[in-house]
Amino acid sequence: MDPPGTVPVFLSLVGRKPPAARARAARQAVLVSLLVVSLFAVAGQAILAYLGIGIPALQGAGGLLLLLIALDLLTGKGGTEPETAEDVNVALVPLGTPLLAGPGAIAATIVFVREAHGRLGAYVALGLAIVTVHLVLWACMRYSGVVIRVIRESGITLLAKIAGLLLAAIAVQLVADSVQGFITGA
Template identity: 55%
Template sequence: MNLKFLGEVFVTLLVIVDPPGMVPVFLALTGTMSNRDRIRAGTQAVLLALGVIVGFAVAGQTLLDYLHVDLPALQGAGGLLLVLVALQLLTGKTDEPAEQGGTSNVALVPIGTPLLAGPGAIVATMLFVQRAEGFDEYLVIAIGILLVMLTVWIVLRFSGVIVKLLRPAGIEVLTRIAGLLLAAIAVQLIADAIGAFVRLEAVGL
């Protein structure tokens, strides 16, 4: 097994997914849930992210080519989706759905995608697949993805300890901060997408 390649895949995806940075947003979106529901939401989010990343690793380029969609478009779409979520966090409109039991949607969108399985992770995985030579390196990529998702699950699994320390007032403050950070991430994604489109047009000319 190519351990150097495995380390590259693991570190790259781990930095992009950023489990510690995910904790504030995850807690903001699941702060009103019970510990059991929070664990279930984290598990659902990780499983969805794993499925999306593996799916794009296997057939992502073919799908985008078929739809005539460039990677920057995917990046921009993810940014726009995060803008909507950030506005909900900043205005405090995420509490009501959580209390009514509609929590599974939060686990899938935006936590599962585009936060965990976002444009960065998808593009990085597709590039690793393009570089891979032979079954051994494909296996290394698969192991790297699994290790990253396992790390994320562990971080989210024990985020309940942080909830107990912060209490409702702390969660409220954290929600607003997370909304601001998420808005910044969204703007950066959109800006990167616009820059990538400009570069593509320049190359086309």
């Protein structure tokens, strides 16, 4: 999870919306991410085992989903849809998941829970870390309006293209890690 790194993607998706809509999208995205990461912290290993899914499959699916979103940002199709349904959808997908609560964050959470080995202090530290990173994520996205005032409309368009390129690279890396995970049996 990269709080400052989410600002360009956040602005490319909701930068043209009114401040109230941006604040709502930031809140919804962080709550969705917190819910997803917390769910996987508590029951992630059991969920993956029940579904017969490994971490490489999770990485591959997240990478493909991010690639679709990156292509929308790069081609400019992301901002042409009606705003009514987009407010909620953008906060849930791609912001809440897979951008904030993506395969990397989910896998790391599952690994850290495994390494805690029933130690209460380790669980408390992990819980505090999850909450803290989500508070920082919210603050970065919530107060990104300052960036909008500086870069204006043309800057948002440029930021959308750069964010799309970076998301595409992240997506390709996730898919490559997935393939490597399948090959090595991780």
